[in-house]
Amino acid sequence: xxxxxxxxxxxxxxGIPYAWLFVFFLLPFLVVARISVSEMKTTTIKxxxxxxxxxxxxxxxxxxxxxxxxxxxxxxTYVASLKYAAVTTLLCLAIGYPFAYFMxxxxxxxxxxxLMLVMLPFWTSFLLRVYAWKALLTEQGLLANAxxxxxxxxxxxxxxxxxxPGQLMNTPFSLVLxxxxxxxxxxxxxxxSNLAKMDLRLLEAASDLGATAWTAFWKVTVPLSRAxxxxxxxxxxIPCVGEYVIPELLGGPQTQMIGRTxxxxxxxxxxxxxxxxxxxxxxxxxxxxxAVFSRYQAEVQERRA
Amino acid sequence: MSRPGFGAAAFNRAFGRGWLLxxxxxxxxxxxxxxxxxxxxxxxxxxxxxxxxxxxxxxxxDRELLAGLALSLKVAFATACASVVLGTLAxxxxxxxxxxxxxxxxxxxxxxxxxxxEVIIGLSLLLMLVSLQRATEAWFGVGFPERGMLTIWLxxxxxxxxxxxxxxxxxxxxxxxxxxxxAMDLGARPxxxxxxxxLPMIGQALVSAFLLTFTLSLDDVVLSAxxxxxxxxxxxxxxxxxxxxxxxxxxNAVATIIITLVAIGVVAASFVLARNERRRxxxxxxxxxxxxx
Numbered sequence: 001x002x003x004x005x006x007x008x009x010x011x012x013x014x015g016i017p018y019a020w021l022f023v024f025f026l027l028p029f030l031v032v033a034r035i036s037v038s039e040m041k042t043t044t045i046k047x048x049x050x051x052x053x054x055x056x057x058x059x060x061x062x063x064x065x066x067x068x069x070x071x072x073x074x075x076x077t078y079v080a081s082l083k084y085a086a087v088t089t090l091l092c093l094a095i096g097y098p099f100a101y102f103m104x105x106x107x108x109x110x111x112x113x114x115l116m117l118v119m120l121p122f123w124t125s126f127l128l129r130v131y132a133w134k135a136l137l138t139e140q141g142l143l144a145n146a147x148x149x150x151x152x153x154x155x156x157x158x159x160x161x162x163x164x165p166g167q168l169m170n171t172p173f174s175l176v177l178x179x180x181x182x183x184x185x186x187x188x189x190x191x192x193s194n195l196a197k198m199d200l201r202l203l204e205a206a207s208d209l210g211a212t213a214w215t216a217f218w219k220v221t222v223p224l225s226r227a228x229x230x231x232x233x234x235x236x237x238i239p240c241v242g243e244y245v246i247p248e249l250l251g252g253p254q255t256q257m258i259g260r261t262x263x264x265x266x267x268x269x270x271x272x273x274x275x276x277x278x279x280x281x282x283x284x285x286x287x288x289x290x291a292v293f294s295r296y297q298a299e300v301q302e303r304r305a
Numbered sequence: 306m307s308r309p310g311f312g313a314a315a316f317n318r319a320f321g322r323g324w325l326l327x328x329x330x331x332x333x334x335x336x337x338x339x340x341x342x343x344x345x346x347x348x349x350x351x352x353x354x355x356x357x358x359x360x361x362x363x364x365x366x367d368r369e370l371l372a373g374l375a376l377s378l379k380v381a382f383a384t385a386c387a388s389v390v391l392g393t394l395a396x397x398x399x400x401x402x403x404x405x406x407x408x409x410x411x412x413x414x415x416x417x418x419x420x421x422x423e424v425i426i427g428l429s430l431l432l433m434l435v436s437l438q439r440a441t442e443a444w445f446g447v448g449f450p451e452r453g454m455l456t457i458w459l460x461x462x463x464x465x466x467x468x469x470x471x472x473x474x475x476x477x478x479x480x481x482x483x484x485x486x487x488a489m490d491l492g493a494r495p496x497x498x499x500x501x502x503x504l505p506m507i508g509q510a511l512v513s514a515f516l517l518t519f520t521l522s523l524d525d526v527v528l529s530a531x532x533x534x535x536x537x538x539x540x541x542x543x544x545x546x547x548x549x550x551x552x553x554x555x556x557n558a559v560a561t562i563i564i565t566l567v568a569i570g571v572v573a574a575s576f577v578l579a580r581n582e583r584r585r586x587x588x589x590x591x592x593x594x595x596x597x598x
Contacts, residue, residue, distance in 0.1 A: 014402060014411070016394050017398060017411075018398070020466075021411070021414040024430060031429065032428065032429040098324045102325050116571070120568065123567050123571050124563065125560065128559070128563065129336065131560070132335035132336065140352055184331070235420060238421070244527055249549065262428065266428060266531075279424070283425065
């Protein structure tokens, strides 16, 4: 009786969320995969399996994938998305690592307040914060004026991030700035929780053995925080690749990213199979490899511990 | 430590403080800007011309935005409730049952919406729901579900559930299993253990999960854009379409109101939670002392 109850409880606890995710998360992917190889007739999608003249006819159309592979526009959009996401991830790491490090080494009593200050922007609307950058960076915007006053825009133009001095909005610069800004907390939080847990006696041991603080940082702290770096990088990189709102508001027409391509295929061109093919390619080429990599990293980390 | 070492430590401290200040400035400048410029008496949104409250009074008669807000609040409330329930179940499944059929797939599906680009989640869920609608229309003559509040809710729930699971799971992992075992040994039934022992201990996590999923839903653009139908435009969709066209002072005013409410809510909630945490720590300490005396 007791075992029976326990099994029923177990089945409910596991079964309900499992069934839910299966129906509303996994099944939709299969639908997308199916549509990506189907033909579309005005608004209806042709079945891939048909009963024709007493025989079952399969018709798979790989034309969309061929187009994705052949059309240089799609290809360069993919490459650009990966590039912007990678630069954003590196910038988040460069800003976020020291930030999380100093946060984790701040006075204990201060840390909850610092943590809340990092979380607070995350609670306020992401859309509105991205919009704020638009206002700050357009001509005569506060930040645009400040950047132009110190001549930083000439440097950015020389680096090729903006087309010319004084043009900050709708450039790779504004896009990457917006993405770095939005995803920075996603980098800081895993790094902080990792660094706060670190055993500080290891640093004392390193210093007793003659390591300078700098050497100890690179030889002890950084390798130990690898799991945090991987987790943070994944939380930044993958959503950035498929980002839509930020490129739409801050990127302008020149900085095409794959999330926007999907959106346009679906909403403007009404080409559902193509939008699906873009989605499937994104999942297979970007998300699956990165997820497998991070899982592998986590396993390596576990085995070492 | 020698003198140069002390100098390095002082430099480290100063550098650390500077870096934290720089980071917080980066995070907060846009927010402060939004708030300040919502009081700007100039139709050009980013050129200051003096103080005004006219954008706030204009909001009161902004039908489109108010309708969007009403819908968003409804969806956010429903999303938060359902996310906490499903997220708690998923968190229990993952922490309490080490082995079950397809656990890896389950863990993957729970975590995937956290990183999966929203365009993909929105597109796939919409296409499945459209297929479902067409199938029901062919079989029963009535298409279900119609695109609208229900479908937006389904999409937000997918995202909310993932976040709720993370929050609740983190709390469940720190729980002392002996408390539940003790209750079981004393004859409590599983559901009694849950209501009397487990739930009060994870209550705090449930509140944070609720607040988090509520704000996520209130803020979402991409999923809503895919899943909304005619006549069901959420507030972020209204704001997004205005922001796309250019700068709009009404957006600043909305932003300020939202930011103020969220800041008050989060600060108040964290104070209450911190107080409860302290009280519980004191009670635990008192309980631990008693048997010794």
